[in-house]
Amino acid sequence: MRPRAFDEEQALDAAMRVFWAKGYEAASLSELTEKMNIRKPSLYATFGDKRGLFGRSLDRYTTRHLEYIQRMLERESAVIPAFKSLLNDLAEGGRAGDPTLGCLAVLTLDELAPREAEWTEKAWAHQLRLAELFRNKIAEGLESGELAPGQDAEALGRALLASVIGLTVMLKTLPDRAFTESTISATLTLLKEAQS
Amino acid sequence: MRPRAFDEEQALDAAMRVFWAKGYEAASLSELTEKMNIRKPSLYATFGDKRGLFGRSLDRYTTRHLEYIQRMLERESAVIPAFKSLLNDLAEGGRAGDPTLGCLAVLTLDELAPREAEWTEKAWAHQLRLAELFRNKIAEGLESGELAPGQDAEALGRALLASVIGLTVMLKTLPDRAFTESTISATLTLLKEAQS
DNA sequence: TTTTTTTTGTACCGATCGGTATGTAACTGC
DNA sequence: GCAGTTACATACCGATCGGTACAAAAAAAA
Numbered sequence A, B: 001m002r003p004r005a006f007d008e009e010q011a012l013d014a015a016m017r018v019f020w021a022k023g024y025e026a027a028s029l030s031e032l033t034e035k036m037n038i039r040k041p042s043l044y045a046t047f048g049d050k051r052g053l054f055g056r057s058l059d060r061y062t063t064r065h066l067e068y069i070q071r072m073l074e075r076e077s078a079v080i081p082a083f084k085s086l087l088n089d090l091a092e093g094g095r096a097g098d099p100t101l102g103c104l105a106v107l108t109l110d111e112l113a114p115r116e117a118e119w120t121e122k123a124w125a126h127q128l129r130l131a132e133l134f135r136n137k138i139a140e141g142l143e144s145g146e147l148a149p150g151q152d153a154e155a156l157g158r159a160l161l162a163s164v165i166g167l168t169v170m171l172k173t174l175p176d177r178a179f180t181e182s183t184i185s186a187t188l189t190l191l192k193e194a195q196s
Numbered sequence C: 001t002t003t004t005t006t007t008t009g010t011a012c013c014g015a016t017c018g019g020t021a022t023g024t025a026a027c028t029g030c
Numbered sequence D: 001g002c003a004g005t006t007a008c009a010t011a012c013c014g015a016t017c018g019g020t021a022c023a024a025a026a027a028a029a030a
Helices: A008-026 A029-036 A040-047 A050-075 A079-091 A104-112 A117-144 A153-171 A177-190 B008-026 B029-036 B040-047 B050-075 B079-091 B104-112 B117-144 B153-171 B177-190
Strands: none
Touching (some): A008 A029, A050 A104, A079 A177, A104 A117, A104 B008, B008 B029, B050 B104, B050 B117, B079 B117, B104 B153
């Protein structure tokens, strides 16, 4: 048997970046094969078809993205500084270093929901996992006494998620720094500190 | 001269709905002409090309949408109830009556920013107008004494806009009522009432 | 080396994409 | 009714879309 001349993970990563930047519809097979540096028959033999490749790309994205968010929230033990650094990192483009890239899971929801049930579900499940990460972090702050009691960790986590999604979309236009900073600082007032 | 057999505004409205539901890329000329109930030569004679039609559709959308948001905010004189009813109305699908439709301006940002500068600019300008509406409403609440003093109306308006955008995207998946309600109620805690 | 198996590059497929040429139908002004 | 003008429907255009047939090439198994 002849071995593959390309690395599957590496090719998948390139595909993911194309979908990330362009969305499903606007990502053409020509651009995909070019950026993946493989020819169409190899692509089809390995990933099935364009839909299969997108599914794999989306899975890869959500996995990586979840890890990233988790890492960011763990870097600071206090809740408010943790969310502050997360939002600031997003504003600077996060892992990719480019704020105008947005988020593939959000783009998938926006572009393909509700008509592509399978992908809608995947992207939504990812948002739910993010909301849970947020909720857990907030719950820690409530237990530790950092946050004022009586706040609903689950609801707050969801509201913060909505803010993060909205901010991510807004960042695609690269608004000026002052705009972003004031938005972030007001968003953080969702989390009420305990009286000191 | 022979008069048009179709109403331009009506056709444009149909086109707008197609772009709204599918985005620019996935909206095909076949579907557009079908839903507009005109043939391609009429479309091209009236709107130029697909890009021209999208531009007109986006303009129409933002105009209508701005009016809608303005109307919603004016229905209640108090700030918090006003935003509450706005968010609840969004959750029920707003004007269109379908929460899974999302927002064309948001979809345009997500799908086409930053690579389509003209449309990115249009969609972003719309978001800035919305942020201004929000800011003005909040400023009213600060002056009237409804809201606790010391809050930054501009920053809060922007944060609320991010929340609205995020919520709109999430609603495309039709999350259950409890999810939506808790998200909305936590979001509204961005606005602090004055001590009574 | 030879055989066998899998991947690769090329060249191609039908379908659909956005966009248009053309002739005819429909209306206005005369 | 006639002339002039515009909009209409049909039928078509090249380009690109996603997807594949096929044969050469490359390695493992013999």
